Amino acid sequence: MPKAYLLLLLAVVAETIGTTALQASQQFSRFWPSVLVVVGYGIAFYLMALTLKYMPVGIVYAIWSGLGIVLIAIIGFIVFGQRLDLPGIAGLSMILGGILIIHLFSGTAGH
Numbered sequence: 001m002p003k004a005y006l007l008l009l010l011a012v013v014a015e016t017i018g019t020t021a022l023q024a025s026q027q028f029s030r031f032w033p034s035v036l037v038v039v040g041y042g043i044a045f046y047l048m049a050l051t052l053k054y055m056p057v058g059i060v061y062a063i064w065s066g067l068g069i070v071l072i073a074i075i076g077f078i079v080f081g082q083r084l085d086l087p088g089i090a091g092l093s094m095i096l097g098g099i100l101i102i103h104l105f106s107g108t109a110g111h
Contacts, residue, residue, distance in 0.1 A: 004054035011047035012064055014040050016071045023080060056108050063102060066095045 001009075018040025025033035044064075051060050070092050076082035084092070 002054075004051055007047050007051045008055070008060060008063060009067075011044045011051060012067045012071065014047060015044035015064065015068045016040075016075065018044060019068065019072050020075050020079065023076070059102060059106065059108055063099055066099045070095055 018037050021033045021036035021040055024030065025037055028034045028037075048060060048064055073082075073084060073088070073092055077084065
């Protein structure tokens, strides 16, 4: 796996942890989940900044935010019991499709 994609994947994981902790923090009323939010987002933005050495910001942000959206929707379903309807699932599928198109066909994705 190219270094850029490894950094970006780790940034997505850190952002997903931070966002999951955001839900668990109950509007920052619980201390440790709130700390995890700050740490998770800090790591995510740092790793995303490192990724920008290798890939353009638009591509990095599209992949970072798209994967984050899909992962948080899955975690919301599994951990928090949040449901998605058919249009929600269709929209998430289109986001994944867009990420695949960027990865497979874009010359700017830093392969």
